[in-house]
């Protein structure tokens with residue numbers, strides 16, 4: 001039986017993490033702009049072994065357990081965290097692995113989604129995670145949304161995380177376009193829509209969709225999120241780690257959006273301690289009852305994502 005929820009001690013749900021990056025704890029200097037962070041992340045991922053990533057994920061789970069988290073929604077791209085998640089699941093932790101899909105090439109969309117569906121994560125419930133609107137294509141987003149909908153699975157998508165993302169989506173310019181010069185197909189053109197508008201257009205919003213971050217949504221996009229019953233996970237530690245501006249929690253709550261809390265990865269946070277995330281979320285959201293904020297991380301809410 002799940003113990004009663006204590007706002008100071010849990011048990012907590014961490015609704016957004018990338019355990020496979022745990023070995024990068026402390027490797028990247030906090031406060032970098034997003035593109036500089038991405039450059040370092042890509043480099044570190046190239047240089048590190050799969051074994052180190054698996055071990056980092058295992059240590060991450062120990063950190064979660066030691067700090068009162070017993071439910072986790074994790075994003076997997078290298079699948080190195082699957083075995084640690086499976087072990088944790090066997091020991092009673094509620095786990096969900098979002099299988100990441102990332103390619104902006106429309107011609108590779110079907111293959112990328114099918115590959116994700118065919119991955120082996122037995123023992124760990126799963127969903128699909130088209131990475132973000134600017135790192136995927138409309139055919140990929142549509143196919144992933146359809147597959148998830150038909151199978152009753154959740155989608156997790158990073159969305160409206162940075163101003164740079166909005167710029168590349170709207171105009172095809174800016175640091176993310178420059179960073180991705182070789183990443184995007186030669187004939188790539190921007191959708192000319194804001195991230196959340198675009199996800200809506202591609203059929204990705206709905207009651208089984210979890211958007212991560214949503215720092216840069218326009219008012220009508222917040223309304224789209226609410227109206228479609230889409231959920232959002234905000235990550236206070238990562239928000240501070242990057243030194244970002246207004247934390248979106250207050251705005252989302254005021255709009256009536258269903259919100260969860262997460263840590264994001266140890267490549268962009270100091271810890272995986274949900275007690276700290278809860279405290280930080282309250283500090284960043286003055287005027288909202290801290291108990292209401294803590295309740296967003298109540299492990300009993302894991303049942304929204306994980307039925308077993």
Ligand SMILES: [Zn+2]
Pocket residue numbers: 016017018075158212264265
């Ligand atoms: Zn993330």
